[in-house]
Amino acid sequence: MTSPVTSWEGRSFEVTVGQVAHGGHCVARHEGRVVFVRHALPGERVIASVTEDRGGSFCRADAVEVLSPSPDRVEPPCPVAVPGGCGGCDWQHATWDAQRALKATVVAEQLSRLAGVTMPVEVEPLPGGPLRWRTRVRMTVDPAGRPGFLAHRSHRVIPVSDCPISAPGTVDEVVSSTWAPGSSLTIAVDATAHTHVGSSPVAVERAARREWRVSGFWQAHPDAADVYAEVVASWSGLAPGESAWDLYAGVGLFAAVLAEQVGPSGSVMAVESYRPAAVEAAENLSDLPQVRVFAGRVEAVLGAGAGPDPSVVVLDPPRRGAGKQVVDAIVARGTSRVVYVACDPAALARDVSTFHGHGFTLTRLRAFDAFPMTHHVECVALLER
Incomplete structure (x- = not known):
């Protein structure tokens, strides 16, 4: 023994x-x-x-x-991005080029190990550089009432006076005040340069040539939503009159892109499990009658047979990925093209493997450094039957 x-x-x-x-x-x-x-x-x-x-x-x-x-x-630009300090950033001690190369290695390794896919990966920068990009921030207040960030894998709060990756109008708006000890602060600066502080601030954002009201999830990088919408539009291959699905639709960003492509004679089914976001999606897309928004878990909605069979499915699942049940349901409805937006390369690779088992091939991949200084990377993958 x-x-x-x-x-x-x-x-x-x-x-x-x-x-x-x-x-x-x-x-x-x-x-x-x-x-x-x-x-x-x-x-x-x-x-x-x-x-x-x-x-x-x-x-x-x-x-x-x-x-x-x-x-x-390199020397980290933040004094608390050190051992025992803030756990929010992982790569402040590396050049920005090196950070993207590290992330590309991770994406390639996950696809190879978990999906058996070998393909070159380049992590593309988004505009604006590696600092002052984060427009949505969550902070925790320490026992003395000072807002800060958690240490790595810990509930210990590291108070800060600034955050080099956070946009003006976020951290700088709250660090000079005292807050309720133990509370959490959600801070967002929106497209109108208005700062919102609260548990669920309603922000106004702009992307895909539309304006969005958002109280829940929205991309933290100010250019990310537009970039992903452009990739989805270029890869969907939809024609007027066709049908499409937008799964894990949030407030409707990709549903709007798909609706523009299928036109009034087509249809888009958007599915979002978080009911407030689904309500906002319906409001944001109220001028597009070809879009129908379902509030419910993707597994349940697809299991009930909702919506016409899609020509294209776009999905942007949470960090854990879509999973076998959702992939099986998508494949069963006969789609030949899937555009997968992924915030976790391991989850993406697992789902790619499941799609492969149904005869789909990963034909294109783009990766974006939407979270500079951290280990996070966003991928958009095209899978074709």
Whole structure:
């Protein structure tokens, strides 16, 4: 019987950092165990301090000293983007080009390992650079009433006086005030430059040549919604009179794009599980009678046989992905083309694998650095039967 591994938490040791892994860290090995190291870059020699060890084959650590730095290493623009500091950013210690290369490696690795797909991946920058892009921010208030961000994998609040990735009109609007200890703040600056602070601020956004009222999810990067809408429009291949689905539709962005393509003689079914967003989608798209909005879980709506069979399906699921039940339901309705907008490359790869089992092929992929300085990356994939 193998004896349990003694916890390494609090231990420090020297390691050579290997390849990047999904989640904002790199992989190292020490005494036969995997060590996931944050604040490091591939090829570096660092002192790793173990921050979490639950036994088993791996533990988590921070690079607290860099003995042999990568040529891609830079000084983080934020003073709390350091070991033991804010957990919001993963790659402030890397050049912007290097960040995108790391993300491209992760996307390619996930597709290869989970879906058996080998294809080149380039992560494209969005306009505006890597700083001051985030227009929607969630903060937590510490016991002294100061707003801040959580440390990595922790409920500990790191108070801040600024956030270099947040747009003017967000963090700077709240840090000079005292707030209720333990509360959460949602701050958004919208397309009209108005700042909203509250649990569900209703913002006015503009994308795809339309105006949107949004109280829930909207892309944090100011250019993301327009860019994704353009890709969806160029890949959908819809003709007037055809039918399309927009699954996980939010407030209706992609449904509007599809409605424009199918015209008054076509139809678009938009499905959104979060009822307030579905209500806003219906309001935002009230001038497009070819769109019908369903409020309900995608699995339930598709299981009930709603909507005409689609020529094209667009889906933008949450981080966990669509899953087998939804993919099976889409395929069963005879569509030949799927445009998949994904915020998690692992979930995308799993769903691509399921689509492959139904005879679909991943024919195109674009990846965007919609979240600079973090490990997050947005992908748009085209799957064709």
